[in-house]
Amino acid sequence: MVAGDPLPDDDLALRRFDPNEKKSWSFDEASKTERLRSGAFRFDAYEDGTAGCSVYQRGALPRLELRVADCLEAPRTAMAAAAAEAIRAVKRANVPDAVSPFDVVEDPYPHGEEGVHARDGAHALILHRQDLPGNDKWYRELAKAFYRLEVV
């Protein structure tokens, strides 16, 4: 497990969100389920020219003897998930030739420092280059790759 390694295609990226923040999700008025929207993502700019959004790597949790529920911040947060493959396949219909700008890579931190939650050992990042024209449109497509995960 090395920072920067891509998540396997079949692994899940877990994005925590606050159900009380309406910018993070919309309510499907027929299925009565929540679906993430672009406001659920927060991308920070890095010095290497990329921007990253924090997620957790589902596949890293068993090694840390953790469950998905350990990645929540009780009692208010909820979880959405997307397969790494789906994140890498995000496209926009009116730019069909564009390669997906997104990748998702491992980013465990802070490498065992005392007092830090063990779940940070499963930290990962959705990355894209900082120069991403129409970024909100891309985030809208990214949100569609996620689904609400019922956590018990």
Added chain:
Amino acid sequence: MGTPDVIIGSGSSSNLATRGPGSRPIYGRSTAVSDFIRRMQLLRVKRPEGLSSPVPWEEYSPYQAPIVTLASSRRASEFDLMLYAERGLGAVQSDPDASPTQAAIASARQLLRELIAADGPTPQVGATQSGSIEIQWLVAGYLVSVLLESDGGYNLYVDDPVDGVEVDVDVPPGSPIPSDEVARLRDRLAHMGLQVVQRPPDWTW
């Protein structure tokens, strides 16, 4: 006479199952009754010091507002839907992470006026990752979205859960919605409205 669509009571918002005298629910027609009550709530008086509100309908009122909930959570007047959208716009404006421009807000209001119709789906307004405004209508996986740009231009987007993206068009600032898109969007939203079975969880005030 269909299913009653409004229950009127008073008390805290957690007490939504309020009943009238004799413990019978008080039922009425949502359009007339809820509009009347909200007009009462809109009575403006001097706001007490220390109270602030980003949106005018939250101004202090001497009227002890009853709680109104649409019992079937399906029917909605144009007024209900516009008010819900305005609450969302107010939330975006008070979000410290968002920075919607006046041009974006004005454009959002214009679009809402064009597209909202009684019993349509609920316009769900929120801040985008870049701090602007997005309006979404979401029913049975069918998504209509408007992303507002800082200059008042916007992107119209319609996504069918089966057939994929049907519309993804950028409209420059100051331009009306393309006429062919207006009719198509209104029809689509009306069709989506027929499938609504429950309004969003915060569809009460």
